[in-house]
Amino acid sequence: xxxxxxxxxxxxxxISMIINLFPLPEIITPYKxxxxxxVLIYWSLAFPNQINLTYAFVFGIIMDVLLLMPLxxxxxxxxxxxxxxxxxxxxxxxxxxxxKMFSLLIILLPYFIMSTFANNMLNISYDILEVFVxxxxxxxxxxxxxxxxxxIRLKYTV
Amino acid sequence: MKSELHFRGERFxxxxxxxxxxxxxxxxxxxxxxxxxxxIRKKFSHVIQPIYSLAALxxxxxxxxxxxxxxxxxxxxxxxxxxxxxxxxxxxxxKIPSLQEENKRLKKxxxxxxxxxxxxxxxxxxxxxxxxxxxxxxxxNEGANKNIFIGQTVIDSVGVLGQVSEINNDFSVVxxxxxxxxxxxxxxxxxxxxxxxxxxxxxxxxxxxxIPLNEDIQxxxxxxxxxxxxxxxxxxxxxxxSKINRKESDDFLSVFVTPSSSLSSNREVMLLW
Numbered sequence: 001x002x003x004x005x006x007x008x009x010x011x012x013x014x015i016s017m018i019i020n021l022f023p024l025p026e027i028i029t030p031y032k033x034x035x036x037x038x039v040l041i042y043w044s045l046a047f048p049n050q051i052n053l054t055y056a057f058v059f060g061i062i063m064d065v066l067l068l069m070p071l072x073x074x075x076x077x078x079x080x081x082x083x084x085x086x087x088x089x090x091x092x093x094x095x096x097x098x099x100k101m102f103s104l105l106i107i108l109l110p111y112f113i114m115s116t117f118a119n120n121m122l123n124i125s126y127d128i129l130e131v132f133v134x135x136x137x138x139x140x141x142x143x144x145x146x147x148x149x150x151x152i153r154l155k156y157t158v
Numbered sequence: 159m160k161s162e163l164h165f166r167g168e169r170f171x172x173x174x175x176x177x178x179x180x181x182x183x184x185x186x187x188x189x190x191x192x193x194x195x196x197x198i199r200k201k202f203s204h205v206i207q208p209i210y211s212l213a214a215l216x217x218x219x220x221x222x223x224x225x226x227x228x229x230x231x232x233x234x235x236x237x238x239x240x241x242x243x244x245x246x247x248x249x250x251x252x253k254i255p256s257l258q259e260e261n262k263r264l265k266k267x268x269x270x271x272x273x274x275x276x277x278x279x280x281x282x283x284x285x286x287x288x289x290x291x292x293x294x295x296x297x298x299n300e301g302a303n304k305n306i307f308i309g310q311t312v313i314d315s316v317g318v319l320g321q322v323s324e325i326n327n328d329f330s331v332v333x334x335x336x337x338x339x340x341x342x343x344x345x346x347x348x349x350x351x352x353x354x355x356x357x358x359x360x361x362x363x364x365x366x367x368x369i370p371l372n373e374d375i376q377x378x379x380x381x382x383x384x385x386x387x388x389x390x391x392x393x394x395x396x397x398x399x400s401k402i403n404r405k406e407s408d409d410f411l412s413v414f415v416t417p418s419s420s421l422s423s424n425r426e427v428m429l430l431w
Contacts, residue, residue, distance in 0.1 A: 017209075018209060018212055018213050019213075020288070021209070021210070021213030021287045021288050021289075022213055022216060022217075022287075022288055023213075023214065023216075023217050023286040023287060023288050024288055026361070029288060032288065052171070052174070053171065053174045053175060053178055054174070054178075056178075057178045057181070057182070060182070061185075064195070065195065065198060065199055065202065065206065066206060066209065066210075067289050067293075068199075068289055068293060068295055068324075068331060069293075070186055070189045070190055070195065071185045071186065071188075071189040071194075071195040071198070072181070072182035072183065072184075072185030072186035072189065073182075073186060075178070075181075075182040075185070076179060076182040076183065076186065079175065079178045079179060079182065080175075080179070083171070083175045086171060087171075122186075122190065123338070123339070124293075125338040125358065125359030126359075
């Protein structure tokens with residue numbers, strides 16, 4: 001049972017990692033939402049006891065290697081965000097559908113603020129407007145992502 | 159029962175969090191100073207390469223289908239146009255040996271030690287994956303087996319793209335000239351004045367740095383590589399000056415350069431030896 005959860009989650013995370021790497025038109029690319037992050041958030045909300053910080057850290061490291069980022073950049077951000085999820089998951093689970101979107105905003109806000117801080121410290125150039133739009137986009141695609149992942153969860157795990 | 163489980167997990171979680179944060183921060187600082195993520199990527203390149211090609215698969219399929227579907231008429235037209243282009247270009251090439259000779263002779267007269275530039279060219283294909291949007295790097299499909307070296311010049315048919323910054327077994331990473339950490343020494347083709355060209359992270363823009371207010375510079379001037387930075391060979395096109403902001407209160411002019419190579423829409427690039 002627990003093994004099945006791990007298997008499905010790892011598979012979905014790997015797929016979303018590859019989707020994250022898909023080439024997009026130049027105009028959209030800066031506004032791309034952090035897909036792997038969102039999928040991780042979903043799974044940690046669904047199974048907070050199984051999908052925890054280890055997942056966030058390991059997938060963050062893999063992401064750093066794949067995206068040519070300094071090692072530990074995404075690992076740090078993912079770990080902190082999933083930590084927030086696990087701390088607040090009892091409250092978030094009780095929220096209604098639209099409230100969940102709002103609480104996602106509250107959880108993603110530290111992620112984007114920290115990423116801008118890290119970009120500043122590591123001299124990675126970025127556009128604050130693009131970061132903001134990417135945050136809005138990730139909140140907008142959340143309902144769709146939620147229903148897709150929920151379908152997968154109900155069908156294959158529990 | 160469930161809340162108990164949750165409670166039990168919470169004690170460990172703060173320790174886990176601290177361990178992971180400490181680990182990632184150490185990784186970050188170690189990586190910035192020692193650059194060992196390159197080594198890791200090299201070790202796992204047999205795993206990473208398939209992931210990259212899997213991610214690039216949809217666009218590859220799209221491209222191959224669209225070339226397959228293109229109408230015959232279009233192909234005939236395109237072939238005619240290309241033949242015409244080849245004819246014109248081979249006509250131009252005829253003059254090159256004599257020009258080279260002349261160049262050599264003139265340079266001898268000037269006592270210049272500049273030797274003529276590289277000869278060998280190799281094609282490489284881009285692996286189109288979506289890296290971090292803040293990065294100005296591309297991945298090409300040639301690796302250590304083709305004698306690529308770090309700092310090798312990468313060009314496309316119209317201008318300089320960048321230089322090889324990381325070599326793995328099956329792929330290598332090219333830092334574009336638009337990367338904010340990248341700068342090169344160009345020369346203004348009209349006045350022969352040297353100019354430092356630096357990237358700002360935007361693929362459609364470069365800036366020329368440290369140009370005094372009274373410098374002879376115009377919009378439309380063409381910038382070529384100078385060969386003095388020992389990285390890029392002499393005489394390749396970098397771009398064209400697109401905008402000059404002259405502000406008397408500043409110490410230097412702010413000059414923008416439009417790169418001539420299409421830095422974001424390439425499919426094939428060339429490596430120079």
